[in-house]
Amino acid sequence: MTQPDSLHYLGVRDAIAARIAGGELKPGERLPSERQLQVGGGVARGTIREALFQLEAEGVIYRKDRSGWYVSPPPVVYDPTRWEGFMSYVEAQGRRPTTETLSKTEIACTPVLAPIFGRPVGAPMYRIRRRRSVDGRAVLVETIVVDAAMAPDLLSHPLDGSLTSVLKSAYNIAVARNRVDMQPCALTRGEAEALQVKSGLPGLNVVRTSYDAQGRVVEFDREYWRHDALKISVDIRVR
């Protein structure tokens, strides 16, 4: 798989990357349109797009559907072992976090959820869907499930902040253990729509299960992140 350095789209890619690295185009700024990038220099739009796709995979640029290509802001650093919640760690990095609650409903425990929570199928659960943004750009959508028996009337509390602190202050439920799974994925229909990206774009699937001191599942959370919005950082002392 040797590469001859002479591929057309790689040249286009590097030219654009240079303009970004050189500060000519700043984070959040819009790139010239694909047709403008052709300039007339005998390059097909498909070739321009190939270059843009590469930069997108690198996290250098992102797109808004039918609006244009934009320079990506720096990613948020996330340490799964330190659990302060989205709002505080984004703020700690000098960024502006926001949360929107997309829906909150009471559901019946499904066959998938039952073994996770150790509760019978049909038991009442709360499901909360939220979208979280950094500096106005949506970076993740999440679906949280909580056992209704542990936190009755949860949905009447404010849900646009830290759910963990609501559970602690209103129900005296403390998280003692966290299990986090992460895997690259493609964003499908539902998540892509909520993140306002094209379906099929790469993303990161983060599944977090929180347990209390008795080992009961407090919170089951599935998050879909934009692949370019996150940087994972873990610092551990070996026992």
Added chain:
Amino acid sequence: MTQPDSLHYLGVRDAIAARIAGGELKPGERLPSERQLQVGGGVARGTIREALFQLEAEGVIYRKDRSGWYVSPPPVVYDPTRWEGFMSYVEAQGRRPTTETLSKTEIACTPVLAPIFGRPVGAPMYRIRRRRSVDGRAVLVETIVVDAAMAPDLLSHPLDGSLTSVLKSAYNIAVARNRVDMQPCALTRGEAEALQVKSGLPGLNVVRTSYDAQGRVVEFDREYWRHDALKISVDIRVR
């Protein structure tokens, strides 16, 4: 960004995905060629490729340059907080790990490495480049740097196994702390070539810094993973 379900390439994608999910095509098996997938049903090769790219992003299939598309094997689970080394945790999952040493050289400490190791620029260091595979498929390339003063004559030891255990048994150096950073990236020229993938494909960049009990940097390791080869899993007790 509503999507009308009627897009041609999504239909093609789902048809192929169904054949894989249905067991007609098994992990490691080769898909029919792009031109064969056109069948004559009035679909352009570009549309077929669009569908294949999506499945690739999802980790369902992967490609070998100019050879064909293949069904992906399941990913390896990796827990950055548990540090047994590549060989043992891959084996523990019933897979066959292999390591090749691509190069091993003594280098002078660079301006980038100097502050990491707390050593002057020009100090002798060892640099080891390795490629690691699972069941015969290359999944990562890594570049390890070790301070030569801490592990004199390191390069004469066998390097195709666990480096950590070599450091421990031969030099009595134990890792007390690990720092791991992970970020989605695009695989560039060098890594892509070593992994035998096309340059620009998405990957995961893992940077691990290991410290001993005195806080000295024992090992600085930069890994580039295929994006579809890895699943990250962390389990932590909250203090």
Added chain:
DNA sequence: CTTCATTTTTGGTATAGACCAGAAGGGCGG
């Protein structure tokens, strides 16, 4: 000023055709 409808621009999808370099396979000669 705001509001609403229209036009323009933009990226998204799709077709068709072309050529290339590398992989794979077959056959030939040793």
Added chain:
DNA sequence: CCGCCCTTCTGGTCTATACCAAAAATGAAG
């Protein structure tokens, strides 16, 4: 049997064109 060459197949790149739907810009009307 092995090794080498040549052909075939395959994905990789690129051009050119076309049409669509959504976003953005524009302009008219209130």
